[in-house]
Amino acid sequence: MPDLKSYIDHLYCPKCNSIYPHEAVAHLCECGSPLLAAYDLARAKAELNKADIAGRKEDLWRYGELLPVLKEENIVSLGEGFTPLLPLQRSGEQLGVAKFFVKDEGLLPTGTFKARGAAVGVSKAKELGAGTLIMPTNGNAGAAWALYGARAGLSVKIVMPEDAPKITRSECLYGGADLYLVKGLISDCGKIAARAVAGHGWYDASTLKEPYRIEGKKTIGLEIAEQLGWNTPDVIMYPTGGGVGIIGIYKAFRELRELGWIAGEMPRFVAVQAQNCAPIVKAFNEGKNVSEFWPDSSTVAFGINVPKALGDFLVLEALYETGGTAVAVSDDEIVSGQSELCAREGLFACPEGAAVYAAAGRLRKDGWIREDDSVVMINTGAGIKYPDVRSFTPPYLPLDAELQTP
Amino acid sequence: MPDLKSYIDHLYCPKCNSIYPHEAVAHLCECGSPLLAAYDLARAKAELNKADIAGRKEDLWRYGELLPVLKEENIVSLGEGFTPLLPLQRSGEQLGVAKFFVKDEGLLPTGTFKARGAAVGVSKAKELGAGTLIMPTNGNAGAAWALYGARAGLSVKIVMPEDAPKITRSECLYGGADLYLVKGLISDCGKIAARAVAGHGWYDASTLKEPYRIEGKKTIGLEIAEQLGWNTPDVIMYPTGGGVGIIGIYKAFRELRELGWIAGEMPRFVAVQAQNCAPIVKAFNEGKNVSEFWPDSSTVAFGINVPKALGDFLVLEALYETGGTAVAVSDDEIVSGQSELCAREGLFACPEGAAVYAAAGRLRKDGWIREDDSVVMINTGAGIKYPDVRSFTPPYLPLDAELQTP
Numbered sequence: 125m126p127d128l129k130s131y132i133d134h135l136y137c138p139k140c141n142s143i144y145p146h147e148a149v150a151h152l153c154e155c156g157s158p159l160l161a162a163y164d165l166a167r168a169k170a171e172l173n174k175a176d177i178a179g180r181k182e183d184l185w186r187y188g189e190l191l192p193v194l195k196e197e198n199i200v201s202l203g204e205g206f207t208p209l210l211p212l213q214r215s216g217e218q219l220g221v222a223k224f225f226v227k228d229e230g231l232l233p234t235g236t237f238k239a240r241g242a243a244v245g246v247s248k249a250k251e252l253g254a255g256t257l258i259m260p261t262n263g264n265a266g267a268a269w270a271l272y273g274a275r276a277g278l279s280v281k282i283v284m285p286e287d288a289p290k291i292t293r294s295e296c297l298y299g300g301a302d303l304y305l306v307k308g309l310i311s312d313c314g315k316i317a318a319r320a321v322a323g324h325g326w327y328d329a330s331t332l333k334e335p336y337r338i339e340g341k342k343t344i345g346l347e348i349a350e351q352l353g354w355n356t357p358d359v360i361m362y363p364t365g366g367g368v369g370i371i372g373i374y375k376a377f378r379e380l381r382e383l384g385w386i387a388g389e390m391p392r393f394v395a396v397q398a399q400n401c402a403p404i405v406k407a408f409n410e411g412k413n414v415s416e417f418w419p420d421s422s423t424v425a426f427g428i429n430v431p432k433a434l435g436d437f438l439v440l441e442a443l444y445e446t447g448g449t450a451v452a453v454s455d456d457e458i459v460s461g462q463s464e465l466c467a468r469e470g471l472f473a474c475p476e477g478a479a480v481y482a483a484a485g486r487l488r489k490d491g492w493i494r495e496d497d498s499v500v501m502i503n504t505g506a507g508i509k510y511p512d513v514r515s516f517t518p519p520y521l522p523l524d525a526e527l528q529t530p
Numbered sequence: 531m532p533d534l535k536s537y538i539d540h541l542y543c544p545k546c547n548s549i550y551p552h553e554a555v556a557h558l559c560e561c562g563s564p565l566l567a568a569y570d571l572a573r574a575k576a577e578l579n580k581a582d583i584a585g586r587k588e589d590l591w592r593y594g595e596l597l598p599v600l601k602e603e604n605i606v607s608l609g610e611g612f613t614p615l616l617p618l619q620r621s622g623e624q625l626g627v628a629k630f631f632v633k634d635e636g637l638l639p640t641g642t643f644k645a646r647g648a649a650v651g652v653s654k655a656k657e658l659g660a661g662t663l664i665m666p667t668n669g670n671a672g673a674a675w676a677l678y679g680a681r682a683g684l685s686v687k688i689v690m691p692e693d694a695p696k697i698t699r700s701e702c703l704y705g706g707a708d709l710y711l712v713k714g715l716i717s718d719c720g721k722i723a724a725r726a727v728a729g730h731g732w733y734d735a736s737t738l739k740e741p742y743r744i745e746g747k748k749t750i751g752l753e754i755a756e757q758l759g760w761n762t763p764d765v766i767m768y769p770t771g772g773g774v775g776i777i778g779i780y781k782a783f784r785e786l787r788e789l790g791w792i793a794g795e796m797p798r799f800v801a802v803q804a805q806n807c808a809p810i811v812k813a814f815n816e817g818k819n820v821s822e823f824w825p826d827s828s829t830v831a832f833g834i835n836v837p838k839a840l841g842d843f844l845v846l847e848a849l850y851e852t853g854g855t856a857v858a859v860s861d862d863e864i865v866s867g868q869s870e871l872c873a874r875e876g877l878f879a880c881p882e883g884a885a886v887y888a889a890a891g892r893l894r895k896d897g898w899i900r901e902d903d904s905v906v907m908i909n910t911g912a913g914i915k916y917p918d919v920r921s922f923t924p925p926y927l928p929l930d931a932e933l934q935t936p
Contacts, residue, residue: 182588182612202876203616203634206588208609228609231637234878235914258933275876281933286926291917293924298913300873303924304933312929320933467706470608470681472640507704508641509914511697518699518709521689523718527664527710527726 128199131163131172132192135335138438146192149252151333158332158435160375161192161339165382174354174385182206184240184343190379191244192339198251200276202233204243205343209351209500214468215481219488223498225357226471227348230506234268234295236427236474237344237369237504242268244340245329250276254327257281258320260313262365262427263288264505266303267295269329274299281326283313288426291509309421311431331366332434338372345376348500349386356391358497361484363476363504364395364404364450365430367439374442391500393448395439396483398423398455403432404439408450413437424455424513425475427504449492457482459513466507475513477503534605537569537578538598541741544844552598555658557739564738564841566781567598567745571788580760580791588612590646590749596785597650598745604657606682608639610649611749615757615906620874621887625894629904631763632877633754636912640674640701642833642880643750643775643910648674650746651735656682660733663687664726666719668771668833669694670911672709673701675735680705687732689719694832697915715827717837737772738840744778751782754906755792762797764903767890769882769910770801770810770856771836773845780848797906799854801845802889804829804861809838810845814856819843830861830919831881833910855898863888865919872913881919883909 135144139157144150146161153159172189180186184205193199209225216224229237246269249257257273258281259266266282273280280301284292285308296303306313314330321328328334349356356377362370370393380386395404401421407414415436423429433439443450453461462478465471473481480501487493507513521527541550545563550556552567559565578595586592590611599605615631622630635643652675655663663679664687665672672688679686686707690698691714702709712719720736727734734740755762762783768776776799786792801810807827813820824837839845849856859867868884871877879887886907893899913919927933 179585183614200876201614201616203614203637208589208607210607210609228639231609231639233634233637233876235641235912271872271876271878273876274873283927291914293922294917294920295878295914297922297924298869298872298878298920299876303922304927304931305924306927306929308929316927316929316931316933323932324935463704466677466704467680470606470677470679470705472677472701472704506641506914508697508701508912511700511917514700514704516699516703516709518703518711520692521710521712521722523712523714523722525710525722526729527687527722529730 128188128193128196130192130194131165131168131189133162133164135159136162149254149327150335151328159335161335163190163379165379169383177350184243184340187343187346190346192336193244193247193251195251198247200247200250200272201243202239202272202275204232204239206347207231209348210471212469215465219485220495221488221493221499222496225500227344227500227502228471229502229504230474234264234271235506235509236264236268238265238268240340240343241265241337241368242272245334245337246272246276246278248336249327250278255279256326257329258317258326259329260310260317262310262429263292264427267292270296270299270301273301283317285309285313289509309429309431331368338368338375341368341372342376344369344502345373346380349377349380354385356386357500358391359394359493359499360391361394361396361480361499361501363425363428363479364397364439365428365433367404367433367435369502369504370395370442371435371438390446393442393446394483394487395443395450396480397450397452398425398428398458398479399452401429401431402452404436405450405452407436407440408443413440425458425479427476428479451483451486453479453482453486462507462513471503472507473503474505474507474510476505534594534599534602536598536600537571537574537595539568539570541565542568555660555733556741557734565741567741569596569785571785575789583756590649590746593749593752596752598742599650599653599657601657604653606653606656606678607649608645608678608681610638610645612753613637615754616877618875621871625891626901627894627899627905628902631906633750633906633908634877635908635910636880640670640677641912641915642670642674644671644674646746646749647671647743647774648678651740651743652678652682652684654742655733656684661685662732663735664723664732665735666716666723668716668835669698670833673698676702676705676707679707689722691715691719695915715835715837737774744774744781747774747778748782750775750908751779752786755783755786760791762792763906764797765800765899765905766797767800767802767886767905767907769831769834769885770803770845771834771839773810773839773841775908775910776801776848777841777844796852799848799852800889800893801849801856802886803856803858804831804834804864804885805858807835807837808858810842811856811858813842813846814849819846831864831885833882834885857889857892859885859888859892868913868919877909878913879909880911880913880916882911
């Protein structure tokens with residue numbers, strides 16, 4: 125772990141440009157927008173080199189200068205980061221794409237990319253003296269914050285739809301969090317959490333209602349660039365619920381360009397959603413800058429069942445600014461994509477990752493992804509967290525069975 | 531990935547000392563014992579330095595010189611290795627142990643340490659021209675070999691007890707393997723697999739019936755030593771079913787001593803088993819060199835439900851040679867240990883890992899673990915693969931709920 129020398133400078137509102145100090149607890153801007161962390165990149169550019177990073181431990185804290193935590197003693201770590209960027213060679217050949225990679229976020233503590241946001245978010249909450257955290261969640265974020273919260277010694281309260289992946293309940297409760305279930309969506313859970321924050325002054329860890337989770341997610345982008353030898357791919361594909369992943373990766377690449385560590389065109393960002401919960405896709409297709417609440421949403425890829433994202437305008441900005449696009453895939457495509465990806469590549473992705481895989485096939489057929497593009501798809505979690513997507517009935521053998529050649 | 535320059539020299543039988551070439555497919559010795567890989571460590575010592583390793587990618591292939599794969603093109607990788615060695619500070623304070631660490635093998639592809647054996651074992655099987663692999667499994671090894679087999683393009687057949695963790699069925703089937711269930715134990719599955727090997731000439735990937743899985747497991751030991759600055763801890767604790775982990779780590783430390791990369795006393799090895807499946811513990815307590823079949827075995831830690839291990843004599847040798855010990859814990863201790871570890875440290879371990887945690891408490895109370903010992907416990911997998919160890923009934927909230935302070 126490097127000595128920490130964070131270049132964080134202040135927080136700012138991407139909507140109304142207000143400035144806030146980073147030394148105090150901050151949630152939303154007075155205008156209602158999420159806040160983002162700004163770093164003194166000019167000074168970082170003068171003082172910091174790519175080579176300084178190269179020799180460090182392969183976890184996300186190697187980018188400590190571009191993270192908000194000030195003191196090493198506040199780092200709450202379960203060994204997160206530097207997930208593999210794996211070639212998907214057979215799939216690339218099948219699709220006709222020169223370079224096709226998956227960033228496998230299943231290899232993080234708690235089995236999903238949510239660990240990045242939780243590691244940085246909980247560390248910073250601890251540094252800022254938070255006592256009790258509360259958050260609504262579609263399951264995996266709550267699990268991650270509960271476990272990092274346990275490691276930090278903080279009190280954690282989680283509000284979760286009853287349909288969220290069952291294993292995430294266990295993670296919260298094993299971690300000692302207070303877990304509450306709701307017969308509703310994450311948006312319903314969010315209202316309950318918001319009332320509790322208002323009533324008790326608890327630290328609001330809802331998506332984008334504190335500015336540091338996104339800094340954790342940003343490290344996906346930092347890692348991809350470093351893993352490609354400080355280059356970026358032509359296309360980045362992300363399953364999009366709350367959208368923090370896209371916002372974070374986009375922010376990473378912008379900061380790296382300001383540092384002069386990467387150059388050339390920005391990758392084209394692709395937001396992938398499910399057909400029955402596609403508010404960003406609809407807004408993108410209509411050329412709008414914000415999305416509308418998507419009624420009666422449902423999808424097997426539960427992590428992207430987010431009918432209205434607080435940071436929708438930031439996601440859409442990333443798509444527009446990079447010449448990207450937004451794609452909705454059906455649950456059938458997700459389920460069959462998950463099996464196809466696993467049988468071809470040995471990667472048991474979560475349904476959200478499978479959605480992106482399915483979308484890659486669609487975009488290649490359309491010609492939007494070109495033959496000579498390098499494409500990085502993000503698999504946001506491990507398939508083992510979703511045992512119920514497909515059911516199997518394998519055959520039984522008697523003890524004296526003789527196996528036949530098929 | 532480094533250029534491969536394996537120092538593998540030959541295979542040998544640790545029982546009768548017969549020698550076999552490493553260039554051909556090899557399974558058991560003619561005497562029935564497992565075979566082990568031997569390296570030209572004298573030449574490696576002359577040509578290779580610790581510093582050569584330091585700058586390499588943090589995966590298990592960084593130790594390519596001490597692994598059996600000859601050509602880089604044969605490496606089948608899902609990004610495995612270099613799992614974190616995390617301090618367990620609160621637990622250490624609670625137990626009164628100066629330095630207490632967990633090596634968290636849950637952060638591997640497929641969520642368990644079995645990925646190491648599968649990565650190296652499948653790579654070598656591919657290099658040797660294997661077509662169809664078959665193996666009996668308690669679940670996680672089968673899942674790992676199925677997925678690495680899929681990535682290698684090999685045909686895989688898995689025979690599994692019906693009581694094995696359900697999610698491992700999905701992993702096998704998503705990966706395209708042929709999966710068969712058996713109403714019995716892994717030993718029953720082994721007999722079916724053995725007949726199929728005899729009948730069809732399939733590649734026998736059973737525990738220790740091919741010599742390379744252990745080479746993958748060996749990398750746990752190589753990593754621990756490197757992560758401690760080329761030192762070893764005083765105590766290594768391992769949940770012991772087939773025992774390949776202990777055999778592998780012990781082999782790693784012996785090879786590192788021969789290279790001169792580590793010095794001093796060997797760590798004391800501790801084999802942890804479940805009270806209702808403790809053949810190694812029984813043999814150790816009786817001072818025997820082999821174990822007896824444990825009838826009617828059962829435990830919540832299914833991965834260590836192995837009534838008779840083919841490599842038992844190698845495990846016992848590691849315990850005797852290092853001044854180690856063997857401990858059996860109850861299922862109650864495992865279940866409560868899992869919760870305690872998670873609430874204290876944020877680590878959601880598998881029940882096998884929790885068994886080791888419980889055993890550490892016992893050995894510290896006994897005084898066998900001393901206050902100034904440094905202890906490394908191995909958590910062999912992620913708790914998320916075992917959703918049914920405890921059941922919870924979290925409370926439901928109505929949509930208009932107001933949360934109260936507890």
